[in-house]
Amino acid sequence: HYEEALQALRVLSKLNSGAYKPHIATTLNSLANLLSSTNELKQAQDYCEEALGIYQVLASLDPKAYKSGVAITLNNLGNLLKNTNELKQAKDRYEEAIQILLELEEKNPERYKSDVAMTLNNLGNLYCDMNEFKQARAYCTEALQMRRELAEKNPEAYNPNVATTLNNLGVLLSIFGEFKEAQTYHKEALQIRRELAEKNPEAYKLDVATTLHNLGASLSNTNEFKQAQ
Numbered sequence: 001h002y003e004e005a006l007q008a009l010r011v012l013s014k015l016n017s018g019a020y021k022p023h024i025a026t027t028l029n030s031l032a033n034l035l036s037s038t039n040e041l042k043q044a045q046d047y048c049e050e051a052l053g054i055y056q057v058l059a060s061l062d063p064k065a066y067k068s069g070v071a072i073t074l075n076n077l078g079n080l081l082k083n084t085n086e087l088k089q090a091k092d093r094y095e096e097a098i099q100i101l102l103e104l105e106e107k108n109p110e111r112y113k114s115d116v117a118m119t120l121n122n123l124g125n126l127y128c129d130m131n132e133f134k135q136a137r138a139y140c141t142e143a144l145q146m147r148r149e150l151a152e153k154n155p156e157a158y159n160p161n162v163a164t165t166l167n168n169l170g171v172l173l174s175i176f177g178e179f180k181e182a183q184t185y186h187k188e189a190l191q192i193r194r195e196l197a198e199k200n201p202e203a204y205k206l207d208v209a210t211t212l213h214n215l216g217a218s219l220s221n222t223n224e225f226k227q228a229q
Helices: 002-015 017-037 041-061 063-083 087-107 109-129 133-153 155-175 179-199 201-221
Strands: none
Touching: 002 017, 017 041, 017 063, 041 063, 063 087, 063 109, 087 109, 109 133, 109 155, 133 155, 155 179, 155 201, 179 201
């Protein structure tokens, strides 16, 4: 369906480029996300890069309308490059995205705070993969603070994100050997994820299991074997 829509939009764009180019970029991003979820990463990257090129041209003409499109596409491209182990390129894309998002958040924090937090979390995970744990911890801590603030106003929307970043920080702190603090983060993540799984087990039961596993490993490292078991 996306490909059929894209083909139709390309035809329409030849008649009126200004009106249809934004829709082409949106559809390319949607296709890239879909292909990423089916592990067709090369094709997804091609679509994402095409979308980025379109958004960059549009943003040069109307920054207010299209800069956010550039940032979100850069973030998506960073995810794809991370998944293909092109970590340096992924880092460049994430950092370019965060720079744009921070500018946008300064003018409109309510609209862009969640996007900033998401990209900070992605950067934290990337730096962890690159074994730069101190930087990873700094980004994840900043992401957690922002996500807590968002969850205070809208827990239903943002508590899953809080739990994700808590879990990430728990893993990072275990790498540092700070097992007690790691357990605190894992326990908080577990509580949130159990509540989410009660309402939607299909979506969150695996997250509960992941956090239980991480907590068990951390407890084992502090010789709390019965609890770990």
